[in-house]
Amino acid sequence: MLATLDEPTPVYSILRSPAVARLHSVTKRYGAITALDTLNLAINAGEVLALLGPNGAGKTTAIRLLLGLISPTAGSVRVMGRDPRDSATRTRIGAMLQVTRVPETLRVREHIDLFRSYYPHPMSVAEIVRLARLEGLEDRFFGKLSGGQKQRVLFGLAICGNPDLVFLDEPTVGLDIESRRALWAQVRELAARGKAVLLTTHYLEEADALAHRVIVIDKGKILAEGTPAQIKTRVTGRRIRCVTDCDHSWLRALPGVADVQPDRDAVVITATAPEAVLREMFLHDATVSDLEVSTAALEDAFLALTQAQA
Incomplete structure (x- = not known):
């Protein structure tokens, strides 16, 4: 039985599900700088995992490793049990990153059609539009959209391939409160469908509201890991x-x-x-x-x- 949007799947059930992605004893160095230091991290099916840390903590490096954009100095990276650089693995991943740039002269529907063409089993256009709340924007040029509307389009493009693993990097930047809460509901729906979601955000109330599990890292090492409630017990009083x-x-x-x-x-x-x-x-x-x-x-x-x- 799937959890409702207001009743997330218990963490103990999620942790028994197979790991969709894993960093095992990963170290990543850039010259003399150690970005990640023997880091172990797993993301499970049906889980929203919030990866938190100050700027320079190693969050971006961890995501780039899981996306197959860089290789570890030591340790192993596996996504769906395979090398994340494999083409078959890439078609099961979706990403909404801060560095994402798409042509502003294409209409929203054209962007969706283009991104769907990259995947063997894409999500339907109607479902993408519904999940990303793009109704009425399909024929608008991307460059004519507001900042919040562009964020919703980028979220829609991240889920075009019906991915098993979704990376959401600061997904609600530029959204008003109503749109932010609506996107939270869509993220919960993705997890309820069994998708694994890795979330990075500077809105810590967002991580508190969405995450089944939180990992706090700094200087490439894990400082704390657990449910939001367990992390909050680290502060007494x-x-x-x-x-x-x-x-x-x-x-x-x-x-x-x-x-x-x-x-x-x-x-x-x-x-x-x-x-x-x-x-x-x-x-x-x-x-x-x-x-x-x-x-x-x-x-x-x-x-x-x-x-x-x-």
């Missing part, structure tokens, strides 16, 4: 955001406070026992306002992991 006259140094000295950061006219406090902290704050400042208490976000865990590495 919850967040308090409020407007207060309490001095920041006084807040930092309170028991259980791990961090205090200004946020415009407010302050964000990370604490293991926020209730006790708030009781002290109310005694010290009766004017506390705009109060929010939340669990740690994926962004907090990401920053904690990468700052600790630095």
Whole structure:
């Protein structure tokens, strides 16, 4: 039974599915620079895997290896059990990359027809248009589209071949909130169909919403791996955001406070026992306002992991 769009397939079920792509003990060097250092990574059927890391962490190198654009210095790369450079393997891969450029003088339908012709068993035009939400844009010239519309076309071109493995590199850049949420639904649908999706994004709430599993890398090594919930447990405590006259140094000295950061006219406090902290704050400042208490976000865990590495 397939999971619904609101109920993703449990991770334990996905991890039992066969690995669609794998990096095994891969090292990649560019001269004296080591971009990846004995990295192990697997992407499973029906999984959305978010690969996160700061700029220069090695994400692009990992993707280029899996696409067969470069070769490892050491270790092995396999996609569908084969060398990713094999022509038969390439026809089962789709990619939406930041470096993608397509002619602006072709109409959207012409682009779709052209890309479909590259694959032996392409997805139907109607299905591509539906999944990428391109209804009404088919006869528009690509160069006349807005930035968000162009992103939707590039997503459509990435799935033209009905691929088993899809690379999505910053897929929602330039999209408004409604279009971003709609694309999230389409990514979930791809995973529900058994496709493996490798997602890179700087919108960490996007990774939190979409990913079955998250891998955080830096300096070519894995810092953390697990579900978004498991990654977030790497940050102890919850967040308090409020407007207060309490001095920041006084807040930092309170028991259980791990961090205090200004946020415009407010302050964000990370604490293991926020209730006790708030009781002290109310005694010290009766004017506390705009109060929010939340669990740690994926962004907090990401920053904690990468700052600790630095």
